[in-house]
Amino acid sequence: MTAFMHDSLEIAFRKSGDTPTERPGRHVLAAIGYGETPVAPFVADHGGIELELPMVAAGDGFTEFWTTNKQVKAGRMGEVWYAHDGEHLLCAGRIPPAPRYADQTEHAYLGVLRTIRELGYPHLNRIWNFIGRINEENAEGMETYRDFCLGRARAFERSGIPDEKLCAATGVGATKDGVSFYSLSRRENVHTHLENPRQVAAYRYPARYGPKSPSFSRATHVRDAGHLYVSGTASIIGHETVHHGLIERQCETALGNIAQVIGDANTARHGLSRGYRLTDLDLIKVYVRHEEHVELVRELCGAAFSPDAEIAFFTVDICRSDLLVEIEGIVR
Numbered sequence: 123m124t125a126f127m128h129d130s131l132e133i134a135f136r137k138s139g140d141t142p143t144e145r146p147g148r149h150v151l152a153a154i155g156y157g158e159t160p161v162a163p164f165v166a167d168h169g170g171i172e173l174e175l176p177m178v179a180a181g182d183g184f185t186e187f188w189t190t191n192k193q194v195k196a197g198r199m200g201e202v203w204y205a206h207d208g209e210h211l212l213c214a215g216r217i218p219p220a221p222r223y224a225d226q227t228e229h230a231y232l233g234v235l236r237t238i239r240e241l242g243y244p245h246l247n248r249i250w251n252f253i254g255r256i257n258e259e260n261a262e263g264m265e266t267y268r269d270f271c272l273g274r275a276r277a278f279e280r281s282g283i284p285d286e287k288l289c290a291a292t293g294v295g296a297t298k299d300g301v302s303f304y305s306l307s308r309r310e311n312v313h314t315h316l317e318n319p320r321q322v323a324a325y326r327y328p329a330r331y332g333p334k335s336p337s338f339s340r341a342t343h344v345r346d347a348g349h350l351y352v353s354g355t356a357s358i359i360g361h362e363t364v365h366h367g368l369i370e371r372q373c374e375t376a377l378g379n380i381a382q383v384i385g386d387a388n389t390a391r392h393g394l395s396r397g398y399r400l401t402d403l404d405l406i407k408v409y410v411r412h413e414e415h416v417e418l419v420r421e422l423c424g425a426a427f428s429p430d431a432e433i434a435f436f437t438v439d440i441c442r443s444d445l446l447v448e449i450e451g452i453v454r
Protein backbone atom coordinates (compact mmCIF):
# COMPACT_ATOMS: atom_id res chain seq x y z
CA MET A 123 0.00 0.00 0.00
CA THR A 124 1.27 3.43 -0.83
CA ALA A 125 0.95 6.21 1.64
CA PHE A 126 0.23 9.54 0.03
CA MET A 127 1.46 12.69 1.64
CA HIS A 128 -0.20 16.02 0.91
CA ASP A 129 2.91 17.72 -0.41
CA SER A 130 5.31 16.40 -3.03
CA LEU A 131 7.02 14.01 -0.59
CA GLU A 132 5.58 10.55 -0.17
CA ILE A 133 6.77 7.93 2.30
CA ALA A 134 5.71 4.32 1.81
CA PHE A 135 6.34 1.16 3.83
CA ARG A 136 7.15 -1.97 1.82
CA LYS A 137 8.31 -5.49 2.44
CA SER A 138 11.99 -6.18 1.85
CA GLY A 139 12.75 -7.09 -1.72
CA ASP A 140 9.95 -4.90 -3.16
CA THR A 141 11.24 -2.32 -5.56
CA PRO A 142 9.68 1.12 -5.77
CA THR A 143 6.79 1.11 -8.23
CA GLU A 144 7.80 3.04 -11.30
CA ARG A 145 5.14 5.65 -11.58
CA PRO A 146 5.32 8.41 -14.13
CA GLY A 147 6.58 11.62 -12.61
CA ARG A 148 7.78 10.07 -9.33
CA HIS A 149 11.44 10.11 -8.40
CA VAL A 150 13.11 8.14 -5.61
CA LEU A 151 14.65 10.33 -2.93
CA ALA A 152 15.68 7.39 -0.77
CA ALA A 153 15.21 3.67 -0.22
CA ILE A 154 15.93 2.84 3.40
CA GLY A 155 16.18 -0.86 4.14
CA TYR A 156 15.84 -2.30 7.61
CA GLY A 157 17.76 -5.55 7.29
CA GLU A 158 20.52 -7.87 8.46
CA THR A 159 23.70 -5.98 7.73
CA PRO A 160 24.38 -2.29 7.74
CA VAL A 161 25.11 -0.76 4.35
CA ALA A 162 26.43 2.79 4.42
CA PRO A 163 24.48 5.24 2.19
CA PHE A 164 25.29 5.45 -1.52
CA VAL A 165 23.79 7.03 -4.64
CA ALA A 166 21.77 4.29 -6.34
CA ASP A 167 20.88 3.74 -10.01
CA HIS A 168 17.42 5.25 -9.43
CA GLY A 169 19.14 8.58 -8.70
CA GLY A 170 18.30 8.78 -5.00
CA ILE A 171 20.22 7.34 -2.09
CA GLU A 172 20.03 3.93 -0.53
CA LEU A 173 21.11 2.63 2.83
CA GLU A 174 20.52 -0.41 4.96
CA LEU A 175 20.01 -0.25 8.72
CA PRO A 176 20.82 -3.25 10.90
CA MET A 177 17.33 -3.82 12.33
CA VAL A 178 15.11 -6.87 12.82
CA ALA A 179 11.63 -6.27 11.40
CA ALA A 180 8.86 -8.65 12.46
CA GLY A 181 7.31 -10.32 9.39
CA ASP A 182 8.69 -9.99 5.90
CA GLY A 183 11.36 -7.38 6.45
CA PHE A 184 10.91 -3.73 5.81
CA THR A 185 11.94 -0.99 3.41
CA GLU A 186 10.90 2.63 3.52
CA PHE A 187 10.60 4.38 0.14
CA TRP A 188 10.68 8.14 -0.07
CA THR A 189 9.57 9.54 -3.41
CA THR A 190 8.84 12.99 -4.76
CA ASN A 191 7.26 14.49 -7.88
CA LYS A 192 10.28 16.72 -8.47
CA GLN A 193 13.69 15.99 -9.95
CA VAL A 194 16.15 14.60 -7.40
CA LYS A 195 19.82 15.45 -7.02
CA ALA A 196 21.94 13.18 -4.86
CA GLY A 197 25.56 13.23 -3.77
CA ARG A 198 27.96 13.37 -0.90
CA MET A 199 29.40 16.16 1.19
CA GLY A 200 32.20 14.88 3.43
CA GLU A 201 30.75 11.84 5.15
CA VAL A 202 27.11 12.84 4.67
CA TRP A 203 25.12 11.47 1.75
CA TYR A 204 22.19 13.48 0.54
CA ALA A 205 19.27 13.61 -1.88
CA HIS A 206 17.13 16.69 -2.44
CA ASP A 207 14.27 17.86 -4.64
CA GLY A 208 14.14 21.64 -4.22
CA GLU A 209 11.86 21.39 -1.20
CA HIS A 210 13.12 18.51 0.95
CA LEU A 211 16.58 17.26 1.78
CA LEU A 212 17.35 13.82 3.10
CA CYS A 213 20.77 13.32 4.71
CA ALA A 214 22.18 10.00 5.85
CA GLY A 215 25.38 8.67 7.31
CA ARG A 216 26.99 5.90 9.26
CA ILE A 217 29.49 5.95 12.09
CA PRO A 218 31.50 2.72 12.05
CA PRO A 219 31.92 0.64 15.23
CA ALA A 220 34.17 2.47 17.70
CA PRO A 221 35.25 2.19 21.34
CA ARG A 222 33.47 5.49 22.09
CA TYR A 223 31.05 7.62 20.06
CA ALA A 224 30.89 11.20 21.34
CA ASP A 225 33.55 12.63 19.02
CA GLN A 226 32.38 10.74 15.93
CA THR A 227 28.76 11.64 16.65
CA GLU A 228 29.65 15.31 17.05
CA HIS A 229 31.58 15.16 13.78
CA ALA A 230 28.74 13.36 11.97
CA TYR A 231 26.08 15.77 13.24
CA LEU A 232 28.25 18.78 12.40
CA GLY A 233 28.46 17.26 8.91
CA VAL A 234 24.67 17.06 8.67
CA LEU A 235 24.24 20.60 9.99
CA ARG A 236 26.78 21.89 7.47
CA THR A 237 25.14 19.97 4.62
CA ILE A 238 21.65 21.27 5.35
CA ARG A 239 23.00 24.84 5.57
CA GLU A 240 25.13 24.70 2.45
CA LEU A 241 22.49 23.04 0.29
CA GLY A 242 19.91 25.54 1.54
CA TYR A 243 17.56 23.26 3.53
CA PRO A 244 18.45 24.47 7.03
CA HIS A 245 15.20 23.64 8.84
CA LEU A 246 15.30 20.21 10.43
CA ASN A 247 12.05 18.33 10.44
CA ARG A 248 12.84 14.77 11.67
CA ILE A 249 15.90 12.66 12.54
CA TRP A 250 16.23 8.89 13.07
CA ASN A 251 19.23 7.33 14.88
CA PHE A 252 20.04 3.60 15.16
CA ILE A 253 22.66 2.95 17.79
CA GLY A 254 24.37 -0.42 18.15
CA ARG A 255 24.94 -1.76 21.70
CA ILE A 256 22.83 1.18 22.85
CA ASN A 257 22.57 -0.01 26.48
CA GLU A 258 26.12 -1.33 26.75
CA GLU A 259 29.09 0.55 28.11
CA ASN A 260 31.78 2.11 25.95
CA ALA A 261 35.51 1.85 26.61
CA GLU A 262 35.22 4.41 29.46
CA GLY A 263 32.25 2.75 31.14
CA MET A 264 29.67 5.23 29.80
CA GLU A 265 26.50 3.78 28.30
CA THR A 266 26.65 4.06 24.50
CA TYR A 267 23.37 6.02 24.32
CA ARG A 268 24.72 8.65 26.73
CA ASP A 269 27.98 8.74 24.79
CA PHE A 270 25.97 9.34 21.59
CA CYS A 271 23.82 12.04 23.27
CA LEU A 272 26.97 13.83 24.41
CA GLY A 273 28.35 14.16 20.87
CA ARG A 274 24.97 15.09 19.38
CA ALA A 275 24.36 17.82 21.98
CA ARG A 276 27.81 19.29 21.39
CA ALA A 277 27.16 19.50 17.64
CA PHE A 278 23.88 21.39 18.15
CA GLU A 279 25.53 23.68 20.72
CA ARG A 280 28.50 24.43 18.48
CA SER A 281 26.11 25.21 15.62
CA GLY A 282 24.16 27.65 17.78
CA ILE A 283 20.89 25.71 17.51
CA PRO A 284 18.84 26.39 20.65
CA ASP A 285 16.88 23.61 22.39
CA GLU A 286 13.55 25.08 21.27
CA LYS A 287 14.56 24.51 17.63
CA LEU A 288 15.32 20.81 18.07
CA CYS A 289 13.10 18.61 15.92
CA ALA A 290 11.37 15.28 16.45
CA ALA A 291 13.67 12.28 16.55
CA THR A 292 14.09 8.61 17.26
CA GLY A 293 17.09 7.09 19.01
CA VAL A 294 16.81 3.32 19.28
CA GLY A 295 19.11 0.31 19.24
CA ALA A 296 20.35 -1.67 16.25
CA THR A 297 21.48 -5.24 15.79
CA LYS A 298 25.04 -4.36 14.78
CA ASP A 299 27.66 -2.13 16.29
CA GLY A 300 28.05 1.44 14.97
CA VAL A 301 25.51 4.22 14.44
CA SER A 302 23.32 4.83 11.38
CA PHE A 303 21.20 7.93 10.96
CA TYR A 304 19.07 9.83 8.49
CA SER A 305 17.33 13.18 8.61
CA LEU A 306 14.71 15.19 6.77
CA SER A 307 14.99 18.97 6.48
CA ARG A 308 13.24 21.61 4.42
CA ARG A 309 13.99 24.87 2.67
CA GLU A 310 11.16 26.72 4.33
CA ASN A 311 10.84 27.36 8.02
CA VAL A 312 7.36 25.92 8.35
CA HIS A 313 7.94 23.96 11.53
CA THR A 314 6.52 24.03 15.03
CA HIS A 315 8.24 21.78 17.57
CA LEU A 316 5.96 20.39 20.25
CA GLU A 317 6.58 19.27 23.81
CA ASN A 318 4.39 17.04 25.98
CA PRO A 319 3.00 18.50 29.23
CA ARG A 320 3.17 15.01 30.81
CA GLN A 321 6.88 14.71 30.08
CA VAL A 322 9.90 16.81 30.91
CA ALA A 323 11.44 18.03 27.63
CA ALA A 324 14.12 15.47 26.73
CA TYR A 325 16.66 18.30 26.43
CA ARG A 326 15.92 19.14 30.08
CA TYR A 327 16.25 15.63 31.51
CA PRO A 328 18.31 15.79 34.73
CA ALA A 329 22.02 14.94 34.68
CA ARG A 330 21.47 11.49 36.15
CA TYR A 331 20.49 10.30 32.65
CA GLY A 332 23.84 11.34 31.21
CA PRO A 333 26.27 14.25 30.86
CA LYS A 334 24.22 15.83 28.05
CA SER A 335 20.47 15.47 27.61
CA PRO A 336 18.95 13.97 24.45
CA SER A 337 18.54 16.64 21.74
CA PHE A 338 15.01 16.29 20.39
CA SER A 339 11.44 17.56 20.71
CA ARG A 340 8.38 15.34 21.16
CA ALA A 341 6.88 16.13 17.74
CA THR A 342 7.39 18.45 14.78
CA HIS A 343 4.52 19.96 12.83
CA VAL A 344 4.94 21.05 9.21
CA ARG A 345 2.59 23.96 8.68
CA ASP A 346 1.77 23.99 4.97
CA ALA A 347 1.58 20.24 4.52
CA GLY A 348 -0.23 19.77 7.85
CA HIS A 349 1.98 16.82 8.78
CA LEU A 350 2.89 16.05 12.36
CA TYR A 351 5.97 13.89 12.90
CA VAL A 352 5.82 12.22 16.32
CA SER A 353 9.11 11.24 17.98
CA GLY A 354 9.83 7.81 19.37
CA THR A 355 7.66 7.79 22.51
CA ALA A 356 7.94 5.47 25.49
CA SER A 357 6.65 4.87 29.00
CA ILE A 358 8.15 8.00 30.54
CA ILE A 359 6.19 10.37 32.76
CA GLY A 360 8.01 13.50 33.89
CA HIS A 361 11.49 12.20 33.29
CA GLU A 362 11.00 8.80 34.95
CA THR A 363 10.40 5.44 33.35
CA VAL A 364 7.11 4.08 34.69
CA HIS A 365 5.71 0.51 34.85
CA HIS A 366 9.01 -1.33 35.07
CA GLY A 367 8.76 -4.82 33.60
CA LEU A 368 5.09 -4.43 32.58
CA ILE A 369 4.79 -4.49 28.81
CA GLU A 370 1.06 -3.85 28.62
CA ARG A 371 1.20 -0.82 30.93
CA GLN A 372 4.29 0.56 29.19
CA CYS A 373 2.60 0.25 25.82
CA GLU A 374 -0.54 1.98 27.10
CA THR A 375 1.54 4.78 28.63
CA ALA A 376 3.45 5.31 25.38
CA LEU A 377 0.13 5.45 23.47
CA GLY A 378 -1.25 7.85 26.08
CA ASN A 379 1.80 10.08 25.73
CA ILE A 380 1.32 10.26 21.96
CA ALA A 381 -2.41 10.97 22.35
CA GLN A 382 -1.48 13.82 24.68
CA VAL A 383 1.14 15.35 22.35
CA ILE A 384 -1.10 15.34 19.29
CA GLY A 385 -4.40 16.06 21.10
CA ASP A 386 -6.47 19.26 20.98
CA ALA A 387 -5.19 20.89 24.17
CA ASN A 388 -1.50 20.45 23.38
CA THR A 389 -1.69 21.44 19.72
CA ALA A 390 -3.74 24.54 20.69
CA ARG A 391 -1.11 25.43 23.28
CA HIS A 392 1.51 25.31 20.52
CA GLY A 393 -0.62 27.50 18.23
CA LEU A 394 -1.76 24.82 15.77
CA SER A 395 -5.24 25.14 14.33
CA ARG A 396 -6.36 21.62 15.18
CA GLY A 397 -5.56 18.52 17.18
CA TYR A 398 -5.39 14.86 16.26
CA ARG A 399 -6.19 11.41 17.62
CA LEU A 400 -4.27 8.16 17.60
CA THR A 401 -6.43 7.03 14.67
CA ASP A 402 -4.98 9.92 12.61
CA LEU A 403 -1.49 8.46 12.92
CA ASP A 404 0.09 6.53 10.04
CA LEU A 405 3.54 5.23 9.01
CA ILE A 406 3.90 3.93 12.55
CA LYS A 407 7.02 2.17 13.80
CA VAL A 408 6.90 0.16 16.98
CA TYR A 409 10.15 -0.89 18.65
CA VAL A 410 9.79 -3.83 21.05
CA ARG A 411 12.70 -4.93 23.23
CA HIS A 412 11.69 -8.59 23.63
CA GLU A 413 10.40 -10.67 20.76
CA GLU A 414 7.94 -12.48 23.02
CA HIS A 415 6.13 -9.16 23.59
CA VAL A 416 5.55 -8.42 19.91
CA GLU A 417 2.17 -10.17 19.63
CA LEU A 418 0.69 -8.42 22.65
CA VAL A 419 2.02 -5.04 21.49
CA ARG A 420 0.61 -5.74 18.02
CA GLU A 421 -2.84 -6.31 19.55
CA LEU A 422 -2.70 -3.16 21.65
CA CYS A 423 -1.52 -1.05 18.71
CA GLY A 424 -4.09 -2.66 16.41
CA ALA A 425 -6.84 -1.55 18.81
CA ALA A 426 -5.45 1.97 19.23
CA PHE A 427 -4.61 2.93 15.63
CA SER A 428 -6.68 3.07 12.46
CA PRO A 429 -7.12 -0.27 10.64
CA ASP A 430 -5.79 1.53 7.55
CA ALA A 431 -2.57 2.68 9.24
CA GLU A 432 0.75 1.21 8.13
CA ILE A 433 2.46 -0.25 11.21
CA ALA A 434 5.89 -1.87 11.25
CA PHE A 435 7.26 -3.76 14.26
CA PHE A 436 10.92 -4.20 15.14
CA THR A 437 12.65 -6.20 17.84
CA VAL A 438 15.37 -3.95 19.17
CA ASP A 439 16.81 -2.39 22.32
CA ILE A 440 15.52 0.99 23.45
CA CYS A 441 17.43 4.00 24.83
CA ARG A 442 16.88 3.16 28.51
CA SER A 443 17.36 -0.42 29.63
CA ASP A 444 14.09 -0.30 31.62
CA LEU A 445 11.99 0.63 28.56
CA LEU A 446 10.27 -2.28 26.83
CA VAL A 447 8.46 -0.56 23.96
CA GLU A 448 8.57 2.66 21.98
CA ILE A 449 6.22 4.03 19.29
CA GLU A 450 6.48 6.75 16.61
CA GLY A 451 4.37 7.82 13.65
CA ILE A 452 3.24 10.58 11.33
CA VAL A 453 -0.11 12.38 11.15
CA ARG A 454 -0.74 13.41 7.58
Ligand SMILES: C=C(O[C@@H]1C=C(C(=O)O)C=C[C@H]1O)C(=O)O
Pocket residue numbers: 251291292293294324336337338353354355356358441448
Ligand atom coordinates in the same frame (compact mmCIF):
# COMPACT_ATOMS: atom_id res chain seq x y z
C1 LIG B 1 12.04 7.33 24.38
C2 LIG B 1 12.77 8.44 24.49
O1 LIG B 1 13.80 8.80 23.69
C3 LIG B 1 14.18 8.07 22.55
C4 LIG B 1 15.46 8.66 22.09
C5 LIG B 1 15.49 9.68 21.18
C6 LIG B 1 16.77 10.32 20.79
O2 LIG B 1 17.74 10.24 21.56
O3 LIG B 1 16.84 10.91 19.70
C7 LIG B 1 14.31 10.15 20.58
C8 LIG B 1 13.12 9.54 20.85
C9 LIG B 1 13.14 8.20 21.44
O4 LIG B 1 13.49 7.32 20.41
C10 LIG B 1 12.47 9.44 25.55
O5 LIG B 1 13.42 10.01 26.07
O6 LIG B 1 11.28 9.65 25.83
